[in-house]
Amino acid sequence: MSKEMIMVLDFGGQYNQLIARRVRDLGVYAEVYPSSIGVEKIREIGPKGIIFTGGPQSVYKEESQHIDPSVFSLGIPIFGFCYGAQLIAYELGGEVKTAPVSEYGKTPVRVDNSSVIFSDVQETTVTWMSHTDYIAKVPEGFRVTAHTENCPVAGMEDVSRGIYAVQFHPEVSHTAEGSKMFRHFLYDVCKCAGDWKMDTFVEDQIRSIREKVGNGRVLLALSGGVDSSVAATLMSKAIGRQLTCVFVDHGLMRKNEGDEVEAVFGPKGQYDLNFIRVNAGPEYFAELEGVTDPEQKRKIIGEKFIRVFEREAKKIGAVDFLCQGTIYPDVVESGLGKGATIKSHHNVGGLPKNVEFKEIIEPLRMLFKDEVRQVGLKLGLPDYLVFRQPFPGPGLGVRIVGEVTPEKVRILQDADAIYREEIAKAGLDRKINQYFAALTNMRTVGVMGDFRTYDYACVLRAVETDDFMTAEASDIPFAVLEKVMNRIVDEVKGINRVFYDLTSKPPGTIEFE
Numbered sequence: 467m468s469k470e471m472i473m474v475l476d477f478g479g480q481y482n483q484l485i486a487r488r489v490r491d492l493g494v495y496a497e498v499y500p501s502s503i504g505v506e507k508i509r510e511i512g513p514k515g516i517i518f519t520g521g522p523q524s525v526y527k528e529e530s531q532h533i534d535p536s537v538f539s540l541g542i543p544i545f546g547f548c549y550g551a552q553l554i555a556y557e558l559g560g561e562v563k564t565a566p567v568s569e570y571g572k573t574p575v576r577v578d579n580s581s582v583i584f585s586d587v588q589e590t591t592v593t594w595m596s597h598t599d600y601i602a603k604v605p606e607g608f609r610v611t612a613h614t615e616n617c618p619v620a621g622m623e624d625v626s627r628g629i630y631a632v633q634f635h636p637e638v639s640h641t642a643e644g645s646k647m648f649r650h651f652l653y654d655v656c657k658c659a660g661d662w663k664m665d666t667f668v669e670d671q672i673r674s675i676r677e678k679v680g681n682g683r684v685l686l687a688l689s690g691g692v693d694s695s696v697a698a699t700l701m702s703k704a705i706g707r708q709l710t711c712v713f714v715d716h717g718l719m720r721k722n723e724g725d726e727v728e729a730v731f732g733p734k735g736q737y738d739l740n741f742i743r744v745n746a747g748p749e750y751f752a753e754l755e756g757v758t759d760p761e762q763k764r765k766i767i768g769e770k771f772i773r774v775f776e777r778e779a780k781k782i783g784a785v786d787f788l789c790q791g792t793i794y795p796d797v798v799e800s801g802l803g804k805g806a807t808i809k810s811h812h813n814v815g816g817l818p819k820n821v822e823f824k825e826i827i828e829p830l831r832m833l834f835k836d837e838v839r840q841v842g843l844k845l846g847l848p849d850y851l852v853f854r855q856p857f858p859g860p861g862l863g864v865r866i867v868g869e870v871t872p873e874k875v876r877i878l879q880d881a882d883a884i885y886r887e888e889i890a891k892a893g894l895d896r897k898i899n900q901y902f903a904a905l906t907n908m909r910t911v912g913v914m915g916d917f918r919t920y921d922y923a924c925v926l927r928a929v930e931t932d933d934f935m936t937a938e939a940s941d942i943p944f945a946v947l948e949k950v951m952n953r954i955v956d957e958v959k960g961i962n963r964v965f966y967d968l969t970s971k972p973p974g975t976i977e978f979e
């Protein structure tokens with residue numbers, strides 16, 4: 467693990483993870499901690515620098531998150547953003563006031579180039595602002611380093627104590643030169659060496675997995691998704707055949723996906739591990755017969771997964787470790803700083819209870835998704851696995867409205883494969899964050915040659931989103947949609963109508979169930 471670290475203290479802002487990612491992108495390891503961590507703990511961890519995030523509160527309200535002012539005397543450089551900046555001003559004796567109007571959006575800021583943070587930033591630079599409170603007076607020892615038309619203190623610093631602050635958000639891409647400001651803080655103020663590289667991570671991790679596992683045996687549930695695939699390759703490099711991967715193919719994967727997973731991880735693949743594929747499709751279909759309620763379908767699929775996995779694990783016998791592909795956003799979201807929170811993923815409906823293991827091992831728990839992908843590429847995983855779009859645990863089960871049958875799965879797999887092929891051909895596959903076909907439960911009349919048809923209608927879904935919490939329908943060129951429609955109605959037996967879903971999220975969801 468990296469020797470140097472930047473601590474991101476979370477004051478409730480929505481960009482806490484983004485800040486850590488920006489820092490890591492510049493080659494310095496960063497972790498998010500709750501603002502309540504306490505000065506003793508900070509001293510013990512010994513970060514090279516601390517960043518205070520933004521937050522929705524007002525510093526002068528008692529219930530707001532504050533900080534023990536002795537943090538300012540640790541001799542560790544501090545950089546505050548938005549609420550974090552106001553907090554610095556407030557705690558050190560400056561003045562924070564509420565403005566009659568909020569400053570929101572892209573805002574030109576005039577900066578003082580003699581500040582190390584802004585040394586090579588244009589004198590007037592565009593930043594992202596989102597605040598109502600503002601720093602009316604800087605604390606003693608500080609000087610103003612930036613301002614806007616409405617905001618007298620858009621930046622301030624006390625070089626002697628190594629404390630810097632900006633009212634805007636340098637972490638969001640709308641702040642044109644934010645990356646330069648981060649770089650100056652990391653390298654000029656904190657004097658970081660920049661040792662966070664994925665090559666080193668892989669080497670270090672392999673070493674520490676070997677140390678931890680010893681001669682033990684490890685079991686991993688492989689789904690074919692990015693996280694579990696990368697976890698499997700990393701573990702396999704570290705401990706080879708001490709690792710057993712169980713791949714439960716529930717028969718609800720995309721077309722050929724089960725075979726693709728097997729081609730990579732199976733006996734003919736490139737990794738040294740024990741691979742067990744369970745073709746559980748027929749069992750799933752038997753339990754799903756006649757079930758139409760979305761929640762019930764999800765529950766059946768999730769629970770079935772656990773049962774099948776447990777059954778296979780029993781055959782293997784007791785293992786020492788259960789490996790999970792938990793990644794950093796899961797760790798942060800499931801409770802900051804609470805330590806090893808076990809991921810109860812809606813993917814698989816919880817952890818198996820009847821599998822004997824001593825400990826959980828999570829080799830990716832400190833990585834962001836793009837870092838996980840880099841590790842996957844370094845370990846030789848094929849692009850189509852590494853850049854796979856999100857695919858829900860219950861698979862096509864939540865993309866078939868109503869009862870799930872093998873016939874409907876076949877129809878949907880064929881339609882979806884055509885859609886994905888055409889999107890890739892049109893060069894849109896990296897622009898659209900998630901796209902897939904879904905099968906409605908509606909059958910309509912059509913004509914095919916001289917015959918009347920009475921077949922299913924399928925829906926094409928494509929969304930653009932940063933966080934999958936909100937999303938917009940993608941503006942796919944009509945010609946591409948038309949081509950997909952033509953191919954689907956021509957080539958897929960069972961579909962005679964194709965719709966495009968224009969619904970954003972909210973009010974829609976990305977999936978259909």
Ligand code: XMP
Pocket residue numbers: 812813856857858859860900934971974975976977978979
């Ligand atoms: P929704 O449909 O809630 O989807 O807008 C948001 C994102 O989450 C994915 N998703 C799931 N992922 N198990 C998963 O692992 C699930 O049960 C599940 N349901 C939705 C969905 O594909 C989208 O990326």
